[in-house]
Amino acid sequence: MKLLSPEISPRLFVIHRNRWHKAAENIAGIGFFVFFPGFLMYHLATATTSFPPFLGGLFGHSAILLAVILPVISFPFFKNYISASPFYIELFFIFIIYVLLWTAAHWFLTGSDEIASASIQSVKTIVIWVAMFYVGMLLPRISIYSNVLYSFLFFFMLISLILYVALTGQGMFYAKRIFSGEEVASYQVFARSALVVIVFTLVSKRTLAMRSVIIFGGLFVLFVLGARSEFAGFLLLSLVLLALFTLRTPRFFFYFLIGMLGIVLSLLFWEGGIQTRQTELMDIASSSSWQARMYLQDIATTQIYRSPVFGVFGGHVLEGGSTSAYSHNVLSAWVSYGAFGFLVYVLLTSIPAVVSFYYVITRIYNDDWLLCFCINCISLVSIIAVKSVFWPLPALGWGLYVRACLQTKSPHRIRRERRNCESGDIWLNT
Numbered sequence: 357m358k359l360l361s362p363e364i365s366p367r368l369f370v371i372h373r374n375r376w377h378k379a380a381e382n383i384a385g386i387g388f389f390v391f392f393p394g395f396l397m398y399h400l401a402t403a404t405t406s407f408p409p410f411l412g413g414l415f416g417h418s419a420i421l422l423a424v425i426l427p428v429i430s431f432p433f434f435k436n437y438i439s440a441s442p443f444y445i446e447l448f449f450i451f452i453i454y455v456l457l458w459t460a461a462h463w464f465l466t467g468s469d470e471i472a473s474a475s476i477q478s479v480k481t482i483v484i485w486v487a488m489f490y491v492g493m494l495l496p497r498i499s500i501y502s503n504v505l506y507s508f509l510f511f512f513m514l515i516s517l518i519l520y521v522a523l524t525g526q527g528m529f530y531a532k533r534i535f536s537g538e539e540v541a542s543y544q545v546f547a548r549s550a551l552v553v554i555v556f557t558l559v560s561k562r563t564l565a566m567r568s569v570i571i572f573g574g575l576f577v578l579f580v581l582g583a584r585s586e587f588a589g590f591l592l593l594s595l596v597l598l599a600l601f602t603l604r605t606p607r608f609f610f611y612f613l614i615g616m617l618g619i620v621l622s623l624l625f626w627e628g629g630i631q632t633r634q635t636e637l638m639d640i641a642s643s644s645s646w647q648a649r650m651y652l653q654d655i656a657t658t659q660i661y662r663s664p665v666f667g668v669f670g671g672h673v674l675e676g677g678s679t680s681a682y683s684h685n686v687l688s689a690w691v692s693y694g695a696f697g698f699l700v701y702v703l704l705t706s707i708p709a710v711v712s713f714y715y716v717i718t719r720i721y722n723d724d725w726l727l728c729f730c731i732n733c734i735s736l737v738s739i740i741a742v743k744s745v746f747w748p749l750p751a752l753g754w755g756l757y758v759r760a761c762l763q764t765k766s767p768h769r770i771r772r773e774r775r776n777c778e779s780g781d782i783w784l785n786t
Contacts, residue, residue: 384494426490474670492755528582547583656683689745708757
């Protein structure tokens with residue numbers, strides 16, 4: 357029996373959807389909203405009104421709460437997810453336990469202030485990984501309501517930024533600088549949240565015209581937000597999706613040409629005097645930010661050369677003097693967690709990207725695999741080139757991979773679980 361596209365034939369699969377499963381999905385959906393669009397609204401509210409930042413930066417507090425609640429509430433039915441992808445889930449927990457023990461060993465055995473700072477950073481990262489993984493794994497399937505909600509948020513964001521550029525003549529929206537708020541998030545974090553909203557909205561659309569609007573509108577949003585890493589990652593994803601959509605439906609190329617014309621006209625407009633950080637991509641070698649990153653990468657390379665097996669835990673703090681002085685690529689995983697941690701981290705991110713690409717390119721996919729591919733494609737490219745091991749987005753992709761695997765369970769397993777399901781089980785038609 358072949359796994360067919362939803363447009364051709366629906367597939368049946370079983371999930372033990374008792375009240376715990378429904379509650380877990382609802383909490384994961386709320387967590388996804390809080391992490392991304394909710395994060396944007398919270399920081400804009402604290403920046404533009406008298407709304408107090410009573411939750412700090414919001415992201416950390418939410419991660420702690422979700423990292424505790426979701427594993428507990430999903431425990432009764434977690435075996436369903438294990439059966440969907442046993443090797444991958446084992447790999448995830450091996451990685452989490454290894455990093456936790458690795459961090460604890462250095463923290464308690466070394467005791468220096470620099471290692472303590474690196475250990476606290478590592479523990480915070482573990483909490484965010486767990487929260488993101490469970491949110492991605494338990495995220496409800498895209499519904500009409502979530503489609504409408506995220507579409508509204510996307511177009512509100514797009515129109516607001518268009519008006520901002522038109523009225524101010526500024527090519528970059530940087531809330532922290534505009535509103536001078538200490539608690540306001542940086543432009544990179546704004547762009548990270550916007551990126552996920554854009555991807556989610558794109559996946560929820562069915563028509564070629566709407567997908568084109570989301571792609572080119574998303575490029576504009578990320579362009580104005582000024583985070584080059586997120587912009588470049590989404591640009592690469594957009595090129596891949598444009599190629600895939602064109603292969604599947606040739607007339608999609610028409611929308612591609614219209615979009616390219618719009619980009620060319622926009623570039624001419626930018627050259628008319630509006631300045632933005634994205635223009636540095638045209639001459640990245642002379643960028644001061646890029647040169648600083650190359651300096652930090654050289655430090656990481658030297659540390660790995662000196663200790664290729666164990667790395668240098670906290671090396672970015674010891675030599676860079678700050679928890680943010682890490683190499684902005686996957687080498688930071690090797691420095692912090694040694695060769696084994698580096699290998700597992702790369703596997704966790706590359707497996708979902710490769711498998712989801714297979715499902716998308718062979719047209720044996722649904723929204724779950726397309727969302728999994730988009731997030732993991734961006735994550736894989738980003739950690740190779742510009743993002744450190746402390747970037748939280750890959751962990752969301754890990755969870756989305758397990759979620760997608762659950763939707764493509766083999767027919768014999770479906771039949772076996774149908775026989776074993778309890779009276780409270782609900783069969784879903786996908």
